[in-house]
Amino acid sequence: MSVIDEGDLEFENITSIENKTLRINLNKNIYGTFAEIGAGQETVRNFFRAGSPSGTIAKTISAYDKDFSDAIYGLESTGRYVTESRLKSMLDYESKLIEERISREKHPDKLFFSYANTVATIDWAKKYKGHGWLGINFQTKPREEYSSIILHVQFHENSAVHQQISLGILGVNLIYGAFYQYDDPKELLKHLFDHLSNDKIEIDAVNFTGPVFKEVDNRLMSLQLIKNGITEAVMFNPEGNNILPANVLYKKNILTLRGSFRPVTNVNMNMYEKALELFRKEKRVDPEKTVVIFEITLSNLKSEGEIDEKDFLDRADLLCSLGHFVMISNFQEYYKVVEYFSQHTKEQMGLSMGVNTLIDIFDEKYYRHLSGGILEAFGKLFFKNLKIYLYPLKNQETGEIVTSKNLKVHPRIKELYKFFLDNNRVVDITDYEPKVLDIHSREVHQMIVDGEEGWEKMIPEKTAKMIKEKNLFRDKES
Known part of the structure; x- marks a missing residue:
């Protein structure tokens, strides 16, 4: 005893x-x-x-x-x-x-x-x-x-x-x-x-x-x-250590990218780099007081059942190794992310996302729990000086490049969407890298799991090296 x-x-x-x-x-x-x-x-x-x-x-x-x-x-x-x-x-x-x-x-x-x-x-x-x-x-x-x-x-x-x-x-x-x-x-x-x-x-x-x-x-x-x-949210610094979110976000311009990052791919990095260039050019943005947050939601971590802690650490390790702040949150809706950040700063904020994510944001079914529905959600999302930096989507069947100008939203939401577009709240990323549009994180992950070749070219060089050295994202039996 x-x-x-x-x-x-x-x-x-x-x-x-x-x-x-x-x-x-x-x-x-x-x-x-x-x-x-x-x-x-x-x-x-x-x-x-x-x-x-x-x-x-x-x-x-x-x-x-x-x-x-x-x-x-x-x-x-x-x-x-x-x-x-x-x-x-x-x-x-x-x-x-x-x-x-x-x-x-x-x-x-x-x-x-x-x-x-x-x-x-x-x-x-x-x-x-x-x-x-x-x-x-x-x-x-x-x-x-x-x-x-x-x-x-x-x-x-x-x-x-x-x-x-x-x-x-x-x-x-x-x-x-x-x-x-x-x-x-x-x-x-x-x-x-x-x-x-x-x-x-x-x-x-x-x-x-x-x-x-x-x-x-x-x-x-x-x-x-x-x-x-x-x-509701926790944060790690580029060294992989727990940090107080307020210490990072206080009075900062904040650009956020949400994703699975399983693993982080060349698409993610191109989206990040191009969105950051546009964000820094905004009149209200001070480049010296700007922080970029890579966010993973709890629901994303649970997308395939219970949270796999090793998988979670693998994703965090890769993002931190690239010099990024990582936030894990319980915010399913984007307006909750903006509300959270607004507790710490009144400066310009930006969200970088792909076309499919933007379409989801304009889907009414996600806001039925709010008494004011989608209008209440968008009031919370855009009541601050916030902009969305939209990364294009390549239609895999037709080859068409989908942007804010030609994406399809539900007819009931069309005028609301047009309002935000006309007020320059949705900004297209135009100088993207066309060759990365065919890269999909889920497919890259499966290639790694199956031991296939070629995935290394689809992700940052440093990330590929780290995955190999630490045997990340492998099956438990591999």
């Missing part, structure tokens, strides 16, 4: 917040500090209420004043306090301090932890809902190198008091999960929302690090956030 499990078996199936805190408090080996800034000391409050807190709580601090905070944790170069770097400074400082002040000779079995959060709750005008960072450094064995779990949250409740309560519950779930569910990170993530719901609080970024998580791929953990309904 491990040090963590000692004397705790009677609590095996009890999951209330009170019993989670009591289980930790009664474990004589779990001992640590709480540093909470911005929403009171809501997490540690639960431990005080549970009983027997003296065996768990070494110290609790709320360095609310900025000068005191700077004096303890150091100055932030950005001057901002609700940041990941601030949270890490707090965690590292408190972890070092407990090691210095508590004798290992006297307490050889202690499992130290440092829990911290830095948050901003809703403002008095209720225009800004608030957000925050919280995390924990912890040990599962005495003297072990610390492992860490760091989260970013968005508050959705309209009361600071309710936000504080939700933060306290999430903090308890995090500490409990770190000690009792660390060996199954997927379950740990799921139980972070015990006694919570995503209409109260949202986790939109997560990172697991340290010795107990050395086999964890954080991109898969982000995928779990979407699968469990904990957030």
Whole structure:
């Protein structure tokens, strides 16, 4: 029996917040500090209420004043306090301090932890809902190198008091999960929302690090956030690391391409390059403040049944290797993507897509759940200064090139479509590469799976090399 499990078996199936805190408090080996800034000391409050807190709580601090905070944790170069770097400074400082002040000779079995959060709750005008960072450094064995779990949250409740309560519950779930569910990170993530719901609080970024998580791929953990309904979108940078979407999108011009990217092909790259050229020429677009997002939807990942995690990672690896930001989302309709981006920027946005996708956008059946139908959806889609950059389609039977000028939409939608066309909201990509129009991602993928030759010429050279070197997109038996 491990040090963590000692004397705790009677609590095996009890999951209330009170019993989670009591289980930790009664474990004589779990001992640590709480540093909470911005929403009171809501997490540690639960431990005080549970009983027997003296065996768990070494110290609790709320360095609310900025000068005191700077004096303890150091100055932030950005001057901002609700940041990941601030949270890490707090965690590292408190972890070092407990090691210095508590004798290992006297307490050889202690499992130290440092829990911290830095948050901003809703403002008095209720225009800004608030957000925050919280995390924990912890040990599962005495003297072990610390492992860490760091989260970013968005508050959705309209009361600071309710936000504080939700933060306290999430903090308890995090500490409990770190000690009792660390060996199954997927379950740990799921139980972070015990006694919570995503209409109260949202986790939109997560990172697991340290010795107990050395086999964890954080991109898969982000995928779990979407699968469990904990957030609507997650993002990876070109290095393949989880990042906070707001840090990439804030006040940026955003061009988005949605696809399966299974794998990314020369069509995708030609569409991206030509759309970006047009986008950068827009009057309201600052090329230096422009970001391109390659988006894969959850429904796309599920297109052939349950999500194949290896397949998902293969796609992400290839896109990131080409230097792109990748977003995985639960947004089936494009207007939801635009609404999401609009939370972070008021600058020009663009969507690059093929003809078949544009035809789908103008299909009324996708908007029957809206009281205002397609008109409501298009009001949300185009209420900002947004443009669609349309890549042509080659009719495989006739050889005809289909553009915005000759594509067929339903007669009921014809005037609506003409309105957006006349107002220059749909822009044709005209200087495309004709020879790539015959390339289809699904066919390329099948050629790779079947071991056929010739697919290498249909995708970027770097992508082909990586697929071969890492044996990507192969059958499990191959």
